[in-house]
Amino acid sequence: MNKQGIHRFEFSIYALRMEAIFDDLSSALREPRADVWGEVRVVAVDLAGKIFTGFAIGIGFAIVHAVAG
Secondary structure: OHHHHHHHHHHHHHHHHHHHHHHHHHHHHHOOOOOOOHHHHHHHHHHHHHHHHHHHHHHHHHHHHHHHO
16 A cells, blocks of 8 residues: 555656656747857858958959059
């Protein structure tokens, strides 16, 4: 008799934990997802702009040096 009470108690704790896990899981699936690649995209666009500016300045110096002789 005592064993049955223990098993019922453990089962109820297990059932409550599983219910909490499913509640957390369902709320996580309902929430909008964060854009993981957003920060990477910002850094990549910034780097591309800096590289393009560097090439433009370098080509400008090359043209000036070619014309100046």
